[in-house]
Amino acid sequence: MLLTIDVGNTNTDIGLFDGEELVRQYRTKTDPRSTADEIALTFRGLLAQDPPVTGVSVCSTVPAVLREMRRMLERYFGDVPTVVVEPGIKTGVGVQTDNPKEVGTDRIMNTLAAFELYGGPSIVVDFGTSTNFDVVSAKGEFLGGALAAGIEISVDALAQRAAQLRMVELIRPRSVIGKNTVEALQSGTVFGFAGQVDGVVSRIIDEIGPVKAVIATGGLSKVVLDEAATITNYEPALTLIGLRLVFEKNG
Numbered sequence: 001m002l003l004t005i006d007v008g009n010t011n012t013d014i015g016l017f018d019g020e021e022l023v024r025q026y027r028t029k030t031d032p033r034s035t036a037d038e039i040a041l042t043f044r045g046l047l048a049q050d051p052p053v054t055g056v057s058v059c060s061t062v063p064a065v066l067r068e069m070r071r072m073l074e075r076y077f078g079d080v081p082t083v084v085v086e087p088g089i090k091t092g093v094g095v096q097t098d099n100p101k102e103v104g105t106d107r108i109m110n111t112l113a114a115f116e117l118y119g120g121p122s123i124v125v126d127f128g129t130s131t132n133f134d135v136v137s138a139k140g141e142f143l144g145g146a147l148a149a150g151i152e153i154s155v156d157a158l159a160q161r162a163a164q165l166r167m168v169e170l171i172r173p174r175s176v177i178g179k180n181t182v183e184a185l186q187s188g189t190v191f192g193f194a195g196q197v198d199g200v201v202s203r204i205i206d207e208i209g210p211v212k213a214v215i216a217t218g219g220l221s222k223v224v225l226d227e228a229a230t231i232t233n234y235e236p237a238l239t240l241i242g243l244r245l246v247f248e249k250n251g
Contacts, residue, residue, distance in 0.1 A: 003053045003077075004243035006106060007060035007069065009129040010152070011219055014043075015240035016050055022237050024050060027219070032064040036071035043072070053077060057247035059085040059105035059239070083243075083250045085109065090249045094141040107134050108142060109242025110217065115140035116245055118213035118233065123204055125197055125231065126238075127218035129153060133200050135208065143208070146200050151193050151220045155185070170223045194227035201230040 002017040007030060016024040026046050034042075047053065056077055060066035066084070073082050083089060085105040093111050095103055110124045114136050123145075124134040130153075133146040149157075151170065168185045176191055178184030201214055216224075216231045217238035225234055235241070 001051045001053050002055040002057065002244060002247060003047070004240045004247075005056070005058045005060075005069070006109070006239045006243065007058070007062050007065050008106065009061055011128075012065075013219075013237075013240060014046065015237060015243075016047075016053075017240075017244050018051075020244070022240065025237060025240070030062060030065060032062055034065065034068060036068045036075060039065075039068055039072045040076045043076075053080055055247055055251075056080055056082040057085070057243040058083070059109055059243060061104045061106055081251070083247045085243070085246055089246065091246050092140065092249060094139070096137070096141050097144050103142065104132075106239050107132060107145070109239045109246065110134050111136050111140070111142040111242075112245050113235070113238045113242035114213070114215050117235065117238075117241070118215060121208055121211045122213040122215065123201055123211055124215050124217060124238065125201070125221070125228075127151060127216065127220040127223070131193070131196070131218075133204065135204055137208075146204075148196060148200070151189060151223055154193075155189055158185075170220070172227070190224060190227055194224040194229075197224060197228040198230045201228075205230075 004015040006013040012028045012030045014026040015022050091108055093108050114122050114124050120136045120138045122136045126132040129150045131148045131150050135143040135145045137143050168182050172190050173183040173186040176187050178187045213233050214231050215233045215235055217235050
């Protein structure tokens with residue numbers, strides 16, 4: 001079993017692959033204060049009923065967690081082949097940006113998986129702590145993209161800064177015209193972010209021409225999935241698939 005780990009700013013996605021098949025997927029909270037032993041306890045609990053791990057592939061956007069994750073893997077998975085996505089690792093993805101080193105490894109994994117599954121050019125919209133628009137060239141290169149404040153942190157900030165507003169469940173309201181505060185917040189969030197996606201994607205297509213796919217992924221993608229007209233495909237495990245592919249390239 002290949003264990004894939006995508007450490008994000010808010011959540012950590014964990015997948016178990018049997019060959020090309022994703023047989024199990026977990027999500028935990030990312031805590032930069034967690035020690036290697038605490039991370040190990042979490043993994044042992046989650047994987048207790050699963051077959052033994054025979055390989056590990058990791059990417060992280062949180063340096064503090066990655067440091068402890070390395071220690072955990074050395075201590076508890078020391079005899080298991082491990083790939084940590086970082087400079088020097090073969091990804092097969094050319095990075096066509098001004099400073100390739102500043103590009104998050106999760107975006108590289110999304111590019112790799114998107115090109116493998118759908119070809120290029122294509123666009124990945126990753127709904128996480130931030131909403132990332134990743135542009136994949138016809139050759140599978142990462143061309144760059146756009147970053148916007150994520151859905152959840154935007155709603156959190158609004159609730160904290162406006163005395164009469166509060167946190168709401170992120171679901172589609174009865175109509176665009178909210179008849180109460182909850183529905184008004186839901187409308188602005190669901191339809192507002194869907195409009196943001198369609199606007200940015202349309203402008204990207206204006207620049208690069210037609211694309212083969214616009215792929216939605218990330219923990220909050222379902223909030224706007226049915227409302228964004230430009231999204232053509234949904235793949236919640238896109239980053240994990242990228243981690244599987246990069247493990248195979250470095251095996």
